[in-house]
Amino acid sequence: MSRSRRINPTTAALGTSVAGGLLTSLSGAGHHVGHFFRGRFPSIAVTGMTGVGKTRLADRISRHTTPEEHAEVGSATMERRTRTTRRGRGFRFRVVPGDNAATRLSALDEVFHDDPVDGVLHVVAYGHATPRRVAGTSGSARASREELMAQEIEDWTITSHRIASMAVRRGRPVWLTIVVTKTDLFPDQIEEAVRYYSPGSGSPFAEKLDELRSLAGGASLSVDVLPMCSPDGPIQRKGRCAEQLAALEARMAQLSGHV
Numbered sequence: 001m002s003r004s005r006r007i008n009p010t011t012a013a014l015g016t017s018v019a020g021g022l023l024t025s026l027s028g029a030g031h032h033v034g035h036f037f038r039g040r041f042p043s044i045a046v047t048g049m050t051g052v053g054k055t056r057l058a059d060r061i062s063r064h065t066t067p068e069e070h071a072e073v074g075s076a077t078m079e080r081r082t083r084t085t086r087r088g089r090g091f092r093f094r095v096v097p098g099d100n101a102a103t104r105l106s107a108l109d110e111v112f113h114d115d116p117v118d119g120v121l122h123v124v125a126y127g128h129a130t131p132r133r134v135a136g137t138s139g140s141a142r143a144s145r146e147e148l149m150a151q152e153i154e155d156w157t158i159t160s161h162r163i164a165s166m167a168v169r170r171g172r173p174v175w176l177t178i179v180v181t182k183t184d185l186f187p188d189q190i191e192e193a194v195r196y197y198s199p200g201s202g203s204p205f206a207e208k209l210d211e212l213r214s215l216a217g218g219a220s221l222s223v224d225v226l227p228m229c230s231p232d233g234p235i236q237r238k239g240r241c242a243e244q245l246a247a248l249e250a251r252m253a254q255l256s257g258h259v
């Protein structure tokens, strides 16, 4: 009889008892188990130009509240949120601050290179981003819709390149959802806006999106476009905004293999 044959059963038995011990210790420590699994929640980057509604969206999905005065100036650093859903599932969000924050570039490096995400929510607002002052200046910020749309393309050019290089490097598929938010401000143009942001529509945004898709390759990047709204005030449980939130959450669960 070969030596390995005699050794194998011992190894197998040892393996079983270690696994058994691990299971016992997990079931004996409720909140530790929660913590253990939370580390493995899919990680999602929330990107988009300043004032577009990223913090508000991440807060809504994670049932978190950011103090009102914050809305005036925007985020200065990367924000982290966790959403836990039923049966121990959930998502970890990292919100990359908009272009008026000095920390933006390092935040982009973190989510797309150093600790790459599984999915991206790229937030756009069809020219309805809240204009914000450049850090360090005073007076009110003003910008026309055209200027905001142009800024949005500039922002998207940078972010889409980052997503492309991450998707190429990554060994597994990445998903991208373009979240067209603030639809409460343009209720009659929702379809038109969704078309503007959709692949192949010929808009300046879509041209960059098509470029991203051809760089990344269809198999490594999936793209969705969904409308959304989170008007100020408490979270509404009914109405179009509540339905749009539910649809976005359902799609995220699907993309993350939760259902």
Ligand SMILES: Nc1nc2c(ncn2[C@@H]2O[C@H](COP(=O)(O)OP(=O)(O)OP(=O)(O)O)[C@@H](O)[C@H]2O)c(=O)[nH]1
Pocket: 048, 049, 050, 051, 052, 053, 054, 055, 056, 057, 070, 071, 072, 073, 074, 075, 076, 096, 097, 098, 099, 100, 130, 132, 181, 182, 183, 184, 185, 228, 229, 230, 231, 232
């Ligand atoms: N009407 C309406 N207002 C919104 C919506 N989403 C966000 N806002 C408002 O738009 C402003 C900007 O939202 P934020 O979430 O702070 O934007 P941000 O993308 O995090 O901006 P930065 O932190 O500067 O990058 C805030 O006053 C929000 O209350 C929406 O769906 N509808």
Ligand SMILES: [Mg+2]
Pocket: 054, 055, 056, 074, 075, 097, 098
């Ligand atoms: Mg913010």
